[in-house]
Amino acid sequence: MQELLLRHGDYLRGVNGGKRADLRGKFLQNIKVQKGRLRDSLLSGCDFTGSDMTGTDFSNSDCFGAVFRRAKLGGANFFKADIRGVKFTGSILRGADFRDADMRPGDIRDNKMERAQSVDLSDAVLDNANLARANLTEGDLSNASLKGARLSDAELVAVNLSGADLRGANLEKSRMQSAVMAGTRLEGASLRGANLTDAVLRNVDLTDTELTGANLTGCRAFLGLIDMDNRMKETIRSHMRWLSANGAEGERADFSGMDLTGIDLRCADLSVAIFKGCDLSNVNMSGGFFTMADFSGANMSGVRMNDADLRGASFRKANVKKGNFANANLGYLNVETERGGRRITRIPTAMHEADMTGAIFSGADLEGAQMVDAKSEGADFTNARMPTENESKSA
Numbered sequence: 001m002q003e004l005l006l007r008h009g010d011y012l013r014g015v016n017g018g019k020r021a022d023l024r025g026k027f028l029q030n031i032k033v034q035k036g037r038l039r040d041s042l043l044s045g046c047d048f049t050g051s052d053m054t055g056t057d058f059s060n061s062d063c064f065g066a067v068f069r070r071a072k073l074g075g076a077n078f079f080k081a082d083i084r085g086v087k088f089t090g091s092i093l094r095g096a097d098f099r100d101a102d103m104r105p106g107d108i109r110d111n112k113m114e115r116a117q118s119v120d121l122s123d124a125v126l127d128n129a130n131l132a133r134a135n136l137t138e139g140d141l142s143n144a145s146l147k148g149a150r151l152s153d154a155e156l157v158a159v160n161l162s163g164a165d166l167r168g169a170n171l172e173k174s175r176m177q178s179a180v181m182a183g184t185r186l187e188g189a190s191l192r193g194a195n196l197t198d199a200v201l202r203n204v205d206l207t208d209t210e211l212t213g214a215n216l217t218g219c220r221a222f223l224g225l226i227d228m229d230n231r232m233k234e235t236i237r238s239h240m241r242w243l244s245a246n247g248a249e250g251e252r253a254d255f256s257g258m259d260l261t262g263i264d265l266r267c268a269d270l271s272v273a274i275f276k277g278c279d280l281s282n283v284n285m286s287g288g289f290f291t292m293a294d295f296s297g298a299n300m301s302g303v304r305m306n307d308a309d310l311r312g313a314s315f316r317k318a319n320v321k322k323g324n325f326a327n328a329n330l331g332y333l334n335v336e337t338e339r340g341g342r343r344i345t346r347i348p349t350a351m352h353e354a355d356m357t358g359a360i361f362s363g364a365d366l367e368g369a370q371m372v373d374a375k376s377e378g379a380d381f382t383n384a385r386m387p388t389e390n391e392s393k394s395a
Contacts, residue, residue: 001031009037039077059097065106065117085117091124098131104155105138122160163244183244196221202289203240203269207233220287224264232263239273286324291333292347306360311368312347315354322358331385332368 010018021041028048035055044064052072059079067087074094078101085106105118119139126141128148135155143163152172162182166189173193182202190210201221216223225233241250253273260280269289275298282302290305292312299319306326312333330349337345348368355375362382369387 001028001033005033005036005038008041012037012039044082083119085119087120088124089120089122091121093121093124093126093129096126096129098129098134101131101134103134103136103139183240201267203243205237205240220267222266222268222288224266224268228263236268236270239270243269243271310349312349314350316350317353318351319355320359321355322360323356324360325364326360327363328361329365330369331365 004021004023007017007019008021010016011020012018021038021043023041023043023046025045026047028046028051030050031048032052033056034052036053037057038061039057040060041058042062043058043066044062045066046063047067048071049067049069050071051068053076054072055075056073057077058081059077061078061081063078063081063083063086065085066083068091069087070090071088072092073088073096074092075096076093077097079097080100081098081102083098083101083103086103103119107117119136121144122140122142123144124141125145126149127145129146130150131154132150133153134151136159137155137157138159139156140160141164142160144161145165146169147165148168149166150170151174152170154171154174156171156174156176156179158178158180159176160180161184162180163184164181165185167185168188169186169190171189171191171194174191175195176199177195177197179196179199181200181204184201184204186204186206187208191214192210193213195215196219197215198218199221201219204221205225206221206223207226225236228236235253235255238250239253242252243250253270255278256274256276258278260275260278260283263283265283265285265288267287268285270293271289271291273290273293275293275295278295278298280295280298280300280303282304283300284304285308286304287307288305289309290313291309293310294314295318296314296316297318298315300315300323301319301321303320303323305328306324308325308328310325310328310330312335313330330351332346332348335345335347337343346368348370349366351369351374352372353374354371356371356379357375358378359376360380361384362380363384364381365385366381367385367387371387
């Protein structure tokens with residue numbers, strides 16, 4: 001390796017006898033090359049799993065389909081490198097430079113089969129890394145740490161940022177159409193001028209995020225939290241932490257008996273929250289996530305829950321007269337359980353004795369709804385997916 005680096009150094013300087021580093025398809029796991037000079041090298045398909053390449057210069061290199069799993073790459077330079085289809089799973093990349101890098105999915109040929117492979121940065125540490133103008137289309141950055149990272153003008157179309165930590169990150173003017181952010185941390189981040197068209201920000205607190213000039217067309221983002229009073233804001237924030245930590249932090253929200261009229265819950269994630277006996281009349285909850293929430297006995301007359309995820313929720317004896325449930329999902333919620341061996345349990349949406357008079361369910365999925373003794377006079381079920389007679393009467 002040392003000989004290769006020396007000859008590559010001569011190649012870069014134009015010295016006679018120099019030779020461009022060509023490591024295509026090589027297995028170089030667990031090697032140690034700190035501050036190496038591999039600029040403009042050929043590294044496609046090379047496997048650097050577990051290697052320590054801290055501070056190494058990969059700028060302008062062909063790293064197509066390479067593997068850097070669990071590698072130490074802090075301060076590494078990937079400026080303008082071809083990183084299509086590369087795997088950085090679990091790698092340390094603090095302060096790395098990815099400016100102008102091509103990180104799109106790569107078409108990988110494997111055993112005469114061709115498949116698209118996205119860049120995998122899941123669980124990677126990218127704190128303060130520079131990814132400005134990088135193309136990460138369809139990349140996987142789930143659970144990655146990107147605190148203080150620079151992602152301005154980056155291509156983040158359809159990227160997976162679920163569980164990622166982007167506190168203090170710069171995402172200004174980034175293109176994030178159809179991005180998926182579930183439980184993503186964005187406190188102190190700047191999304192000024194970013195394009196978030198059709199992105200999904202589930203269980204994301206945006207109260208301390210800069211959104212000036214951001215395009216939120218079709219974006220499922222909970223913005224109502226910003227204007228709530230402090231007590232309500234903290235209750236919902238605590239519920240968000242509870243969801244993200246699977247109950248280890250925060251507290252499940254209980255709004256039992258409260259008057260919530262006038263509150264904006266569009267695109268909120270209040271799954272499993274308790275709304276027993278609440279007054280939610282005319283409240284806008286469209287596009288929200290309320291799986292397994294308990295609305296038993298609640299007054300929801302005129303509520304707007306169109307396009308909401310209501311799988312497994314309970315509306316027992318609730319008043320949903322003239323409510324709007326168009327295109328909502330009230331089907332079964334499939335939950336994986338370990339009892340008696342790993343299996344899937346189907347949880348129905350309970351609408352026993354609910355008053356659905358005049359409500360709109362056009363285009364809704366009601367296959368898993370149980371509507372024993374429910375009132376549905378004048379309700380609109382146009383193009384709705386209805387339960388079978390046996391399912392609707394199941395206890």
